[in-house]
Structure formats: structure tokens, C-alpha cells
Amino acid sequence: MSEASGERIKVTVRWVQILDNLEPAFKEKGEFVFKSVVSSDNLGGVRTESRYPATGHISISDQPVFNREIIKWVIFEGEVTDHLAIELIGEELDTFSANDFLDPYRREFRGPVSEWVGTYGPGEDISEGDSGEDDPEMMSNWRVNIFIDKA
Numbered sequence: 001m002s003e004a005s006g007e008r009i010k011v012t013v014r015w016v017q018i019l020d021n022l023e024p025a026f027k028e029k030g031e032f033v034f035k036s037v038v039s040s041d042n043l044g045g046v047r048t049e050s051r052y053p054a055t056g057h058i059s060i061s062d063q064p065v066f067n068r069e070i071i072k073w074v075i076f077e078g079e080v081t082d083h084l085a086i087e088l089i090g091e092e093l094d095t096f097s098a099n100d101f102l103d104p105y106r107r108e109f110r111g112p113v114s115e116w117v118g119t120y121g122p123g124e125d126i127s128e129g130d131s132g133e134d135d136p137e138m139m140s141n142w143r144v145n146i147f148i149d150k151a
């Protein structure tokens with residue numbers, strides 16, 4: 001294992017946008033908790049889990065204009081060489097029934113780090129073949145913007 005071969009990166013979820021708050025129509029906001037798993041098979045294997053917010057939940061509306069929350073949530077900071085996988089699970093908390101889940105988000109990056117540092121969001125992708133309905137950051141009930149930077 002050679003530590004010198006890795007590059008240090010930082011992955012931040014900059015914002016989330018809720019298209020369906022998974023609540024009855026009369027309720028404007030849903031109560032959300034997001035969980036992340038960031039992993040890499042580089043350097044003997046890396047896996048980092050975190051939760052946003054750290055405690056409690058965040059109430060987010062699904063009304064246009066009010067449905068985007070800037071969260072600046074750092075989900076990974078560490079060394080990788082040529083692989084990174086990001087998974088996000090959004091859970092909407094309910095008191096009198098089982099919790100609801102947003103579509104799971106997953107995206108995997110391979111190859112030299114310099115080829116995939118950047119911003120990944122709805123309709124602003126760097127990689128080819130990721131536009132329109134295939135855009136991983138445009139899910140049926142939410143959207144996400146992720147920033148991968150050298151740290």
C-alpha cells in the first residue's frame with residue numbers, strides 16, 4: 001500500500017431539492033433525514049457513513065421556489081486513487097405510519113481523480129452520456145447537487 005499514490009478529495013452535498021415531500025397534500029413540509037455511504041476500493045478499502053442533520057431532522061417543502069435547501073454537508077474527506085462510490089438515502093419521518101423513502105441516489109466514479117472532480121447536479125454534468133432523463137441527480141421525487149474537490 002503506497003500512501004503517496006492517493007489524492008486527497010472532499011465530497012460535499014451542496015443542496016437538495018424535494019419534488020415530492022411524501023406527505024398528504026395538505027402538508028407543506030416533510031421531515032427529512034439523509035444518510036450517506038461513500039466508499040472506495042482504493043488503498044485497502046474505505047467506507048464513510050454520515051447523517052444530515054447530525055441530530056433531529058430538516059423540514060423541507062415541496063412547493064416550487066421553497067423546495068431547495070442548501071445544506072453544505074461534507075460526506076467524505078480522504079484519499080483515493082481511481083475509484084469512488086457515493087450513495088445517498090433520504091428518509092421522510094412519519095409518526096403514525098412507516099417512514100417514507102426518497103429514490104436512492106448512487107453514482108460511481110472510476111479512473112484518474114482529475115477526470116471526475118467537479119460538480120454533479122441536475123443538467124450540469126461533466127461526463128458524457130449524462131443528460132436529460134438519464135441524469136443520476138434528477139430522480140423522480142428529488143434532486144441533488146454534489147461537489148467533488150481536491151482537498
Ligand SMILES: [Ca+2]
Nearest residue numbers: 022023094100
Ligand atoms: Ca410521509
Ligand SMILES: [Ca+2]
Nearest residue numbers: 030031093094
Ligand atoms: Ca412526515
Ligand SMILES: [Ca+2]
Nearest residue numbers: 121125135137
Ligand atoms: Ca447530473
